[in-house]
Amino acid sequence: MPELPEVEVVRRGLEPRLVGRIIVDAACLGPRLRLAPPLAEIERLAVGGKGRELRRRGKYLLLELDNQTRLVFHLGMTGRLGIFPKNEQIKTHDHWLFALDDQTELRFNDTRRFGSLQLLPPGQDEAAIFGALGPEPLQGGFSAAYLLSRAQGRRQPVKSFLMDNRVVVGIGNIYASEILFAAAISPWRPAREVTAPEWEVLVATAREVLVRAIAAGGSTIADFVNASGRPGYFQRQLKAYGREGQPCPRCGGLIVRQAMAGRAAFFCPGCQR
């Protein structure tokens, strides 16, 4: 489900509801997630802590507490985080509840359980989780020079290269297709053959696409909702993803869909080179 824009939309919605709130209880309901969350540590370190800040790193959300403990959420494909009145009915696939001191609960729901919840105790460097991650696409480390050097010698298709979190974080299957469409670069192009000027264009279009997607509240293809349970609207602005057989907005050719590394790549063979 969620790529960088969706996770950022959730962060913005959730942060004002969590900062200053004390976690008064934590409960695990469902079966394990992709990683087994450390229940005992969560009860010992997170319960009693007060929300200080909600940060995003790639597709991860970090709730930092005033005791230096950090809860690290990943939404996987179908994860949802929302604030609910504590007496509201529990839903199917609600896996974690964090009761807050204002009669609300932070609830983590995940149908497919590809999401995760980890804990960083005080003093533990977040590199334990994020050490291998590449730069944020909306920050300075993401540049044409950086991409050119990382792409040295790599024949991997540029779409797979962009979806590699070690290269750059936050770009998943939807936005990889959209960014490459906007940059007019074929997803099949070997990464090492993308030129410096093309990387310049790609960096600029990536930022533009991601910023516009955040502003639109993210993309709701099947089930994404923000922290208030509302969908996003960027799917209406998608130009390539999901548009197989429809006309290309730039050249009028037909958008195609091709399998690449187990995922669907959408692009216009007419104007993406």
Add this chain to the structure above:
DNA sequence: CTGTTAACCTGAGTGC
């Protein structure tokens, strides 16, 4: 090292 495949899960949709 490089790059792709399969596996982890549930649910929605399609065709018979």
Add this chain to the structure above:
DNA sequence: TGCACTCAGGTTAACA
């Protein structure tokens, strides 16, 4: 209604 099958926004171990 039911069944078999495909597909879905992510990550990562195993493989060639």
